[in-house]
Amino acid sequence: MSIHRVSLVYTWPVLILCLAAISVLANDESAQSQPSIEKPETITAEQWGTDPLPIPEERRHTPKFITIHHAGVDWVAGSDPYEKIRNLQAWGKKSVEDGGKDWPDLPYHFLIAPDGRIFEGRPVEYEPETNTNYDVNSHIGVQIWGNFQAQRVSPQQVASAVNLVAWLSQEYEVEDAQIGGHRDVAEDTTCPGADFYRYLEDGQFLGWVNQVRAGELPEIDLGPPLEDGPIEMIPLPE
Ligand SMILES: [Zn+2]
Numbered sequence: 001m002s003i004h005r006v007s008l009v010y011t012w013p014v015l016i017l018c019l020a021a022i023s024v025l026a027n028d029e030s031a032q033s034q035p036s037i038e039k040p041e042t043i044t045a046e047q048w049g050t051d052p053l054p055i056p057e058e059r060r061h062t063p064k065f066i067t068i069h070h071a072g073v074d075w076v077a078g079s080d081p082y083e084k085i086r087n088l089q090a091w092g093k094k095s096v097e098d099g100g101k102d103w104p105d106l107p108y109h110f111l112i113a114p115d116g117r118i119f120e121g122r123p124v125e126y127e128p129e130t131n132t133n134y135d136v137n138s139h140i141g142v143q144i145w146g147n148f149q150a151q152r153v154s155p156q157q158v159a160s161a162v163n164l165v166a167w168l169s170q171e172y173e174v175e176d177a178q179i180g181g182h183r184d185v186a187e188d189t190t191c192p193g194a195d196f197y198r199y200l201e202d203g204q205f206l207g208w209v210n211q212v213r214a215g216e217l218p219e220i221d222l223g224p225p226l227e228d229g230p231i232e233m234i235p236l237p238e
Contacts, residue, residue, distance in 0.1 A: 035215040037170045040163040042118045052105035061127040063172040064138040066179045070192040075146040077235035081113040103129045108141040114234045116156030134186040148193025151234040166212035194229045
């Protein structure tokens with residue numbers, strides 16, 4: 001038998017096996033057709049002019065939760081989110097004796113302005129900070145500016161929070177049961193405020209997140225004000 005004849009005999013089975021493998025791979029891809037969620041547009045820490053202190057290595061963590069906050073302070077008309085985020089960082093960095101918190105960087109990883117702009121805060125690979133009593137390790141902190149005990153959350157803020165949470169949960173493989181509000185993990189707070197918490201509580205928020213995951217554009221209708229909740233909409237920055 002010549003060498004050519006041998007190679008020809010063995011080529012056909014190999015070719016058939018290859019074709020079979022390709023078709024299995026192709027089927028596999030179509031079976032898991034969840035579209036990949038793109039990271040929403042953000043204003044990076046560099047863009048708003050961050051000036052953090054080094055965060056100690058022992059504060060690195062593996063994110064498993066997404067925890068949503070409000071600022072708990074009314075958003076005043078005419079406020080500038082760039083100024084607000086720089087002031088929050090500067091105040092937190094001050095020592096406790098000087099009226100600060102001794103925080104090396106912002107207490108949250110993302111902050112959402114009333115017009116829906118998403119600002120990046122502390123790098124996600126480091127645990128956040130809190131004034132309340134819960135273990136912050138493995139939490140991604142998302143803060144929505146405003147006081148939703150006294151102001152209504154804007155539809156732009158909710159839409160940005162939905163897109164951000166959809167992307168974060170994909171990126172860090174956060175389970176739906178681990179997505180919630182600050183008051184779900186700490187007892188001593190009303191955060192993230194009645195007018196936002198209602199959408200977490202009734203499941204609408206997760207429903208909108210699931211629509212984004214399915215590649216759909218959710219129609220976010222915030223409905224009428226709560227009976228004993230705030231009525232005034234948060235003012236939008238100029
Ligand atoms: Zn909070």
